[in-house]
Amino acid sequence: MKRFILIALLGTAGILTASAQAKHEDTEFYTPVPPVVTPGAACGAAPSDAVILFDGKNLDQWVTADDKSPAKWTVANGVLTVKKGTGNIETKKTFNNYQLHIEWKIPENITGEGQGRGNSGVFLASIGKGDAGYELQVLDNYNNKTYTNGQAGSIYKQSVPLVNPNRKPGEWQTYDVIWTAPVFNTDGTLKSAARVTVLFNGVLVQNNFELKGPTQYIGQPAYTQAHGASPIKLQAHGDKSEPISFRNIWVREIVAP
Template sequence: MRSAWGVVFAALGLAVGVTGGCIQRQVEEADGAGVDAAQEQPQNVLTPEERTAGWRLLFDGVTTAGWRGYQKDHAPAGWTVEDGLLTRVASAGDLITEEKFSDFELVAEWKVGAGGNSGIFYRGSEDEEWLYHTAPEFQVLDDAGHPDGQSPLTSAGSDYGLYAAPRGVVHAAGEWNSARILVVGNRVEHWLNGRKTAEYMLGSEDWAHRVRESKFAQWPRYGTMEIGHIGLQDHGDRVWYRNIKIRVIG
């Protein structure tokens, strides 16, 4: 794993700017009064500026192409596409990308129903019984309606169970939120609705201490993958995703 993350992260600011501000506008629209306007814009498409900057769609708005169930060779029926939204409608297990990613910038928009719980996994392996045994998680949650929302360590935008998210960032159940995950070498950032909610270094002393004090201590491969799948968690609740885009770094 690489250590020259400072230079790379500085360069990322320029790279995001090259997109013509499209990603940032989506974040701003999802962070307040612009939500309705954002819904009127074309969804699950790339602008010419995004294409030039290297962005790709992970969800085409029509099919589950590029996705499959965890430890399966197909996308389970419980994950389906409705009105351009990738949604969990029945028990299906976690959904993962067919492709693996190492260093990347990922953006997505999500919403949950009342009390809803899901998550976005990254650098996950299929070698364990469950995806969360290896993959860190960007928590997707209705903070106000789910017990996990009572703790910053397990609230929306947190690195689930390890790094707390600030209060008052997530929108209410049924409203759209924007997620951004940046992974370069060992360095990870979580952003929710335009605000950084978690930042950490995989493998650092601080990270290792937190893992030892958490439930993840029983899974020695947790957070150790240098490349792996992106995953969407089936936690038994309705969740909707759209505009899932990724830019591979390096």
């Protein structure tokens, strides 16, 4: 018994000695030094390192998605509104990983039901013509039932939002998105899947969700097309639920230190 006590005491002494030799500086880092970013003056305002995609003045940062001609949606009173028959629009600039802020509004006098009630989408990466890409759904779901992986805040046809924080039609709504782009091997096979976190009106609705592939209206999603940095696309759904409006769109590219 005395031998065991002695061993225990010696072990404790060793721990105390090692602890005494350690310094708090051993676990303190001074590099890399994070760059200084000035936050926006108000909640939702763009920080100093943001790329401003729409500030209420013009569509200089956007083109028509299918033919890359100048974007033809309507800009008035600081608001960007879908113009029927002009097609989807996408950013001139391409992005990999980023933080996105975008505000949108369903018309106050919206009619219809299900998917025909204020339908649009934010394609977090546009990878082709039409609705090709990875879609975050825009829809009126304040008092409108539809399939839950197609309601506002869903990753369309893939992930149901955790909760429903929709505001009434006619009120501005906000998406804050953290997008991690998929990565492909040199032979075109998938190396790491896309991931997304979404705050909808300040409420978490997608928590680092791993996408199964680009959006598919029919069938299962899959990564069949390797791609790199891609534009962000806004959808003109083409039904009577238009016109949907957007404002205060900015993005911060996320670069590893």
